Amino acid sequence: MKILLAEDDIKLGKIIRHMIQKENHQVELVDNGRDALDFALIAPYDVIILDWMMPKLNGMQVCEHLRQHGYQGGIIFLTAKDEINDIITGLDHGADDYIVKPFKMEELLARVRALSRRKEKTFEQEIKVGNLTLYLDSLTLYRHHEKIVLTKKEYQFIEYLFRNKGRILTREQILERIWGLDSDVTDNALDALVKLVRKKIDQNQTPSLIQNVRGIGYKLRDDDV
Known part of the structure; x- marks a missing residue:
């Protein structure tokens, strides 16, 4: 929610x-x-x-x-x-x-x-982005009828992006959202998480659905939302 x-x-x-x-x-x-x-x-x-x-x-x-x-x-x-x-x-x-x-x-x-x-x-129960559908009640992501298996942190990241499609989310916002307040996790952990999620949702397509906004953070690509 x-x-x-x-x-x-x-x-x-x-x-x-x-x-x-x-x-x-x-x-x-x-x-x-x-x-x-x-x-x-x-x-x-x-x-x-x-x-x-x-x-x-x-x-x-x-x-x-x-x-x-x-x-x-x-x-x-x-x-x-x-x-x-x-x-x-x-x-x-x-x-x-x-x-x-x-x-x-x-x-x-x-x-x-x-x-x-x-x-x-x-309440909104699902969010569609391109050929992807995020089901908020079951915490699952599908491409058409195929389920994309996500870890807890991968789901939290993709849900945060989907709920804010069209908006830039800063690295600080994402780190706090997923790892919590006062976490000592490094930026490398976020970069690794983004890489894993891209691999699962992009199917080798370029550019990635997840756009890197240099020096700021990430957003979903405007032409896909």
Whole structure:
């Protein structure tokens, strides 16, 4: 799934993002309500996780605006407010779920999984690029009816590219997405991963579907997306 996380505590936000990414979801992190609203109105997110108290716009304002403009995905509030009236207010303004700080990370991950099951019909289930189809529910890649066997990291890399087709992903973004925060993995590991994925999806065709953007990172070729 593609998830937007809005949390003004950057340290906490990075921890939450890392834990959700470990479950093979793509996560964008912003630290204020205005950016959360702007991101959500531009890109399709399956789930949005909103801190209640944020600068510029609070989570309630973001949630209400999104629902008024037809957003159908899941919304989860993170907040220190634990009064029943606050919970009711959040749900009445369009939230699907509500988690009170402090919370255990396992609880948040379980709520995300539960929300995805309840709303699975609204989520993107497959992404097509050329003659390749990525099935997000089964974590598999096919060329026509032929399955391409991928390792966990190979799948994470190709899913990240497919979900961001047309966009350049920096080496730093890819390293953090696949190996996680504070990893000491080298650029050589990413280069080796790209080489393995290209070999599996290109079938010796040139140029590769995965374009190297010199000095920056990688993207899918525009003429194939």
